[in-house]
Amino acid sequence: MQRNNDKTIIVRFPPSPTGLLHIGGARTALFNYLFAKHLGGKIVLRYEDTDKERSKPDYVKNIEECLVWLGIKFDGEPVYQSKRTEIYKKYLKDLVVAGQVYESKEEGKEVEGKRSSVLRFKNPNIRITWNDLVRGEVTFDTTDLGDFVVAKSFDEPLYHLAVVVDDFEMGITHVLRGEDHISNTPRQILIQRAINAPQPLYGHIPLILAPDRSKLSKRHGAVAVTEYRDRGYLPEALINYLALLGWNPGTDKEMYTPEELIADFSLDRVQKGGAIFNEEKLRWINKQHMKRDEGLSLWIVETLMASPRFAQSDKINAEKYVKRIATEVVQERLEIRSDLGKLIEGGEVDYFFLEPKLEPAKIAWKQDADLAHVRLRLQEISRIIGAMNGAFSKDDLSATLMPYAEKEGKGNVLWPLRYSLTGKDKSPDPFTVASIIGKEEVLLRLSCAILAL
């Protein structure tokens, strides 16, 4: 009965443009996309905008924007149900002729602002069973459904009718959707049989849950894809995380590019139970992606160069210099893009562009705060560095200075050095900083520190 194996796989993503695309919808789109692409099939986009009251062009725009951002590409042009009224009408008429849909007079309904007459499906009251791709056999008794409404009028079809007609006409072979649709399936199968459409294979994906285990929704905070985009998440990271929510490869692999997901995805490794959305893990995955993202350092460079904070600096336009800061210091410190603004505003890279302001009391390391000793050590550090020739890499600096640091006690040398260079309690290690700002600047800052003591 359910034999579509010889046909090309065609799936669909059918958002209704009544709100911003949320992450649950994005994941449904993603699973459909991965499933289809893995098997060399097609995925089509269909806007279910039969509800004229709630559907808005702005939401269509948002959905489209998000899907493009996420990198989910569709085959062919999007379908709008609102433009297919005539088609549904034809099916409706045929169903009426066949006696499977009838016009029902609704007594007293007009007082509630509803129609006095609607089109109802004549329910055969049978048991419907299908073999769900993720849950196995599922059975419903359709008697509970009664003669449900399929259209408000011939020109105003409702969801179930439109879905079934479209899935049929579009040759949809697999319907992968959220678990919240599971109870819609029996009535859609009923309509399918009435119009002699083949039954697609169904797979009901578990829901994304809020921390309280209820269906994730607006009241739980950020759910719109655009919010995550605007907060600074990378699309590949969101894709990676969403894929792992409810699916796993059966290995320990967690870092995935979209291409790798397509290669590994399979429905039989999709989870049956819902999964709580955990932003901590999303952040971690985002960080991993950011570290690997080569284009990101370019963006960091541009952002640093454009920052008004460093406009006065004579170093801000030295691209090579800024590039080193971006790749050696900044990039590994970011979890999401918006961290960069915070890092800059927090003054965490000021010392690369501006002379640090030193608090004399902080130059000494707490273990040996004797100022005479500190002065002597800074002078010795200065002498050692001054004597260095040629290369000035992090490793050279470390090799040259560590023996002295070991001798004096690491903190007694490294802290004053690092503080003199940065004026910060927290910063990257002194060798990294020194190697970037260069020998001349290091010596200058050391002498300033000595004078400040």
Added chain:
RNA sequence: GGCCCUAUCGUCUAUCGGCUAGGACACAGCCUUCUCAAGGCUGGAAGCAGGGUUCAAUUCCCUGUAGGGUCACCA
């Protein structure tokens, strides 16, 4: 409430009858160059309950319990 679905660390998950129950996030401790970040190592942390089936159940079956979904002239 009816119907349907689900049930392993706090969270995401591995296990397709043999388990000292593995990994990741988060957390704690230690190490790595003083501080921060990154990295490394170590640690705590789970099979909802009761019955079966079986030589053997986290894994299969039943019941209970809990959680969720859905019950529109929305989609």
